[in-house]
Amino acid sequence: MSEVVISDPLLAEGLARISEEIDGAFDALLPVPDDQRARLVEAMRYAAIGGGKRLRPLLLTAVAEMFGVVREAAIRAAIAIESIHVYSLIHDDLPCMDDDALRHGKPTVHLAYDEATAVLAGDSLLAFAFEVLGDPAVSADPFTRIELVQALAHASGAQGMAGGQMMDIVAENSEFDLQTITRLQQLKTGALLGAAVEMGAILGRIPPEGRTHLRGYARDIGLAFQIADDLIDHEGDVLLAGKAVGKDAAAGKQTFVSLLGAERAREQARMLVEQAIGHLAQHGKEADLLRAVARYIVERKH
Template structure:
């Protein structure tokens, strides 16, 4: 069962992973001089402004199960964070969620301007594939190609982008729990699933091991979104670092609007238990992923 409190280990592990990924992002997205300097500045603003780095954490610790070289895992982790941050920049735009605050700071289009924010998102998206395709990410070209393909699928119209389209189209519509689950498996879950699958790809994992990590990630992703809905419904903007109540104001159907607060909490806990069950085949090596499950269920921001 999910424990009532997150172990101290997850805080230390998350901080360690975040520091390592931040250093790698700083190395990969270096400031430049010249006319294009502003877009690099905006890209750095979007990626270096904090965040828990949950997706990189998942990738690093999934890769660790298979003893993947840390340098390979860190480059892949930086790539997934680039793609994630691109999605946040674009989601915050007036044409999408129209948000003014992200991670406790002005959103990219507020700190710069809308055109620069769009280009910064485009730059981060394409750089993610540049990083994955580089020989420094893995000596095996087949592994690099598989990483690029998996990220393209999970981040594109069959994954995150498709989920965002459904989300936009569903405003002021009545969705059932199946439709909400499908929406969130694409919008949020697909990238979380890639974060775990990438560790298996880097480690030449067996089909059974790969499916176990994907199953864990799918359940974790849904639990993550339910908690996100709970935080939007009853969280504190000062603690979450972004506006709350936005879903209800936009008339969006969410897990909370369909299930209610208490049933949504119960469902998140059930999904957490299911997620951890997928990790049984890895034994103690998967403990950092189990800590993440507890962190997701109990998070306040």
């Protein structure tokens, strides 16, 4: 499915590496039990293994690496945040939500299994995320682990991602202005991208006041990411996206593209990427992967 050539060798290597590591870790951490729960864990594995850009794990591990965190610990934390992302996609795709048939180029969980299993698989991945963060393999320091729990729980719930999803549902029957759409997307997509960066810094034991510029970076790429998504949906190529496209306009939803027009939206995304990179000025070569991720976000075609 992913036919886009990534020109930056650092990014290409980073994406390939994180994909392999995340697939391997999900495989190891989600063994299929030898009883009637097998179907549930199989559905979790179906959704979690072998798909997606692994953008949140890439961000988390890139930040952790800047601060010298052991790779294995960072991958564990990355599994937690990716579990939250995957659960949100399973539930988003349900008939009562977006009713999507395709995800990462294959049938969505409720079609490959059934709706009840999809609901439970999403729920189980949500709980699994916090089980993973509770484990000493993430960090021997319980304070670091509990800080990770707080950051991820806050970003996932009603004040974060789920709150953004609710706004998105309300948006289908309302006229939202640019400010409200921005707020919606900062929650729906931005909260978890922000948590990825934050969790990398927590693992690196960077105190909250030392994370301000990283938060700025995360906020800017989060918004750029969503504008780019709206542009992809607008210009839609179903093969590249690996999911149904052009749905926003069909649903009558306000997007950055409908509010700004494609040209201004594209400019805005580019500006945000430059601003994101600007937040990294105090860092040297060790932040090059984060810079490459920021550029990739607007250049990607899916």
